[in-house]
Amino acid sequence: MRLGRFNVLGLVGHGGMGVVYACYDDQLDRKVAVKVLHREVVREQENARRRLLREAQAMARLSHPHIVTVHEVGQVDDMVYVAMEFVRGQTLDAWVQQSPPWRQILAAFVQAGRGLEAAHRAGLVHRDFKPQNAMIGEDGQVKVLDFGLARLHDDDLGEALASGIAAGTDTALLLRPLTRTGVILGTPGYMSPEQHLGLRASAESDQFSFCVSLYQSLYGDWPFSTESFQALREDAVQGRVAPPPPGSPVPARVFKALRRGLMADPRARFASMTELLAELERDPGAIYRRVATLAATAVIAGAGGVIATMGSAGVALCPDARAELAGVWDGECAAEVGAAVRAKAPARAEEILAVVEPQLDRYAAAWVQLRNDACRAHAEGRQSARLFDRQTSCLEQRRAALDATVDAFALVEATNLDDLVQTVAGLPSLATCADVAALTAAIPPPEERRLRVRVQQHRETLARAEVHEHTAQTRLGLQLVESVLADATATTYEPLLAEAHLRKGACRCATGPRRRRCGRSTRRWRRRSGRVMRPWRR
Template sequence: MIEGEDSAKIGPFVVLRKLGEGSMGIVYAAHDAALAREVALKVLSRRHFDSRQVRARMLREAQALARLSHPNVVQVYQVGVHDDEIYVAMEYVHGQTLRSWLRAEKRPWRLVLRTVIAAGRGLAAAHAAGLVHRDFKPDNVLVGEDGRARVVDFGLVHTGDPAVATRSVEPSSEEAASMSLSQASTQLQPVDEPEEEPLGDRLTRTGMLVGTPTYMSPEQHMGGAIEPASDQFSFGVTLYEALYGVRPFLAASWEELKQKVRSGVVPPPRDSTVPGRIFRIIARSLAPTPELRWPSLEHMLGALERDPRRTVLRVAGIVAVAGAAAAGSYVLALSQQEASTQCTGAAAELAGVWDDERAAAAEQAFVATASPLAADAWRRVDARLDAYALAWTEGRTQACEAHASGSQSTSLFDRRTACLARRRAELSALVDVLLAADRSVVENAVQAVAALASLASCADADALLAAVAPPDDPDVAAEVEARRAQLARATALENTGQFTAALSLAREVGAAAEGLHFPPLTAEVALREGSLLMELARDAEAEAALTRAMREGLVHGLDAVAAEAVAKRIFVVGERQGRREVALDAEALAEALMERAGDDGRIGGLLHNNLGVVYARDVTDDRARLHYLRSMELFGGRSDGPDPLIVMAHHNLGGLYRSQGRLDDARKHYAQAVAVVTELLGEKHPYVVHPLGGVADVDLLQGRRDEAAAGYRRQLALMEATYGEHHFYLLHPLVGLGNVALGRGSLDTARAEFRRAVAIGERLGSTHSMYAEALVGLAEAVTGVDRAEARALLARAVTVYEADGGPKNPAIVPVAARAGQLAAAANDLPAARRWFERVLSDATGPKDQLESRSLAALGLARILLDAGERQRACALSLAARAAPGDANTELDALAAACGH
């Protein structure tokens, strides 16, 4: 073909202009007439592919590349043969290479990181498709005018094929088939080597090797097999250069370069604002052998994306919170390369705790539960555990570096590593529980990972030095740690909803702890036991155990134990036992302990939520609202991302606002709870159903029946999928749908919904107020067809309310008033009189009770008038004046009879 020839064609493409030419082919800009688009057209020189076998293989591999479609890979549209030459038609990108993009202007490191990660996603997609690039570098990444990074010039080879060794002569045709497309054409942007880096792309031209020396993995330099791990190495070099402005391995000759990449020593950057965690992630990718690198590029990208500074409402992963506390010592360590290079084995300490084998087994356990949540829950758990393991590794590395550099004493180093060892044991215990997952574990797994103890405490020098020292006797010390490992398992069981098994194990540890005489263990056991008894609603026992934990913590300076114990004790005493003032007496103590413990937000959030619950027993007390808001602030501001428990605070505040009649505010917080659950746990997680029902309740109260019905139906569907068709939780959406139908006058539908709810309550022998609401709703729905059944249902509802909240339960008042009306309508005057008398003796306060009192007063006055007790009847007429408007006729008749 002659350059400049009008309308020259290669296959179906019209050539527009030549973009570049190299020893192995030419690159053209061409027009695809069929689809009216511009393409980049590579034509490979026939002299390098003169074997039919090689040409067939080249076509086959190019066609495989064409099947790869990813937003961060330049799309190959077509592969063919023209005039005995192979051509490849590709997406034409308007932009510049990553190298040119970086040199064009100084860019924020976060933007650089995001851009290179995007290119990494394209590279990882190629690996998933069975392809290896072999020559990843800044010149083979295009940054389009739209800002999107795209990888170009993939090698057309199988992943299992060995690399071509470096030679000083031209390769054979077979060897040429193993070369990447980057050797088949001149780069569109000329290579501009930094002055301080004499060894670079020039070796590609003189040595004819697969890849570019300064980006090549050790196995490429040595002629070994080239796998995806080789691309990971090249990606690590590229990212290092992009973030720090220099390449990690500087050399004046190829021999010196090979020695450096094989040494495994990655020089830490100096004077960089990029967090140290990023360097350590890159350093692992530059390990001298593939097995020491990240398990896959996908793993590396996931680690890069977990930013410990993110605190917005999203799944951010639990990252290296310990790093901030030890920043000074890490900077010192970076200045002393010896300290950095001898502290590289921390990740190996997690072998058998959290590694690929354990992760795969846990994933299989999740899948085996057949829970509809399993896949999504596993994805979230896997990411969070990876992040926690990475944070642990960073903390362990920082401790080592600080000690090796001399900036941390041996005593502090020992305490710090002992703390990290406990955190590792807690992580191992949780993974053990995940390996035996059932549906309860799947449902609670994300929350359990979020509940893992903060690693920041292991970097708090003051707290570590102030803590009780381990026992002097090494045998006793070993026994203490063994019992703590058992207690860690009890905690993991508790956090995954297995309370009975956890309590049994905690008590076993408690019996053993008595003979060890080590106060921290005794206090930790008491705290765990009290927490579990609270979950099992054994409130008197829970109070006693939490009190023991609080006392032991105070006596021995165990601030964190004492703080958690008092926070939970406030809930047990104030909410469960109804002793509001006794519970609130501990408020100041709890806040002081929280401040001393240096809590990372979880226990503080729990404390303020529990104080809100206790204060909310008086709905007019504004302190409840303030505590809920503080709880949200603490749960949402944790260094490792929002705590799932923030949902609880939003839901509780929504309930408080609803009780206060502030329905718009109530709906706002219920909706926020839904949004947070969806973001942190997934839109189908059971946690979402309760705030979803809250939104529907407010919609119904505000007359939005269609929206309420849609919310209840979604709530019901999620509950049925998770819990089956007979779970107690289904009562809420069924009662809601029944009330929607009542409001529309659809009595048949209302009766069906309420009857299903009543049947569930009967089957479970429930004494919960929601069962009583189902009975009341069904009574209202059947009143028009069977008043006797309605009266019986109301009587049953009163019995349930009494069992739930005692004979003075305020919920009884409107039900008793309605039962009295129905008894009066049936001319059962003795029963009506009993119901009305009960209302008048119990009703006080809220508007619905005053209305019920007025209706009862009116009904009882009519009965008394008919019985000749005019004086008392007329005395009740004043109490009846607040009856609703539809009782005006009866009020007028009563007034006339009494001469008012």
């Protein structure tokens, strides 16, 4: 069989709009992928033909290593085809089913994100990004395809029309909406709230779809309810994002970035794909892992010359820990908190901010100082590895509490701002993380490494749940606690199980008229639990 001047080699795949064939271009001696309309399921032939032409126009505007290249568009009788670069590989959806490590999944999606980033710079919106619309080649290169639902940014529409392009011609198909206002266009599971509501899609809509795809690929589940289309739509429109599954090795910083990209309000998402990708690629722990490797190498070598070349021992090796608070509490976060408070309580905003901002600044500065001191003490051999691990664990839990507190400013109702002010003042004490006696007297973490990592992750989750409890977001707090209790393996470590049940009881007591009485009961339980847990310490 032939499609125009191409010899058909075989079927590659098919979707709702068309089928893709592997073909051979004998004139240019190359293998290509040719997409043609899927006639059996397309009712409006003329409309579908225009969609396919528009996809070709969208992709032809782009020349980027992470976007499939369009070679040409042609027509045979009443059949329109698009000849594209042939990618030897598989879709990201199929590749993820092979369970690659989370770091590889993240790296692959960052490549796909670069393709979307380039499309947005060219004034294009994909409008239907999903793992099935990106290919990973045998060389590991990821390319985005299927721009069939793409159209120019609204901002570029007037400029393109003003340049003399006639909206009624095939060359302007990219500018013309092919559905009436209010008609949903896209794949429901990956659609942004604005698409669900029938509003016009934007680059922020692509960002939302990208985050849904990455969440699904990293955690093996959807960020929203899949009980029904209505439930999924409500969760997306309300911005209700499910917490990560218990025991996930994916760092909390990645989930935080995804959660922001999945905000219901497009203005609350990242300003661009560039910012989102930068946040996903940020890995503060990488610096400290390199420090630990260098320190271990020096110890193993046992050579004075190695130590001498390190200058002032660990001091030069330990970078400023303030980088670890990027996205937790920094200038950008302070601006977001200020904007949230001014929007919720304009009359009291300056009064509230004058209290909370200095407190958050002091807490962050103290955290950075303790983190730096711990790194230096460990690198210089003044602190054992066991004590360093416990101090780091304590500080990570405090950072999680700080992170959740800052996030709460965008989530709480205006009536709960006073509770949030008290939560800031009552952030967990950092002094405990510097108290050697307290750290050594605490119940030791599990010996098995993987279990120890999971317990630490769950303790950070419980720290976040406590913040939700104090800010009247008990439903979110209970969801986080239940995710911990659902991990049957991690809760074999009895201290974690006790901590989770305590937090669950506290969250339940934080609602309704029984709040004050439950608070007294919880304090009594804490005092009693101290005596119960002494045998574990021994």
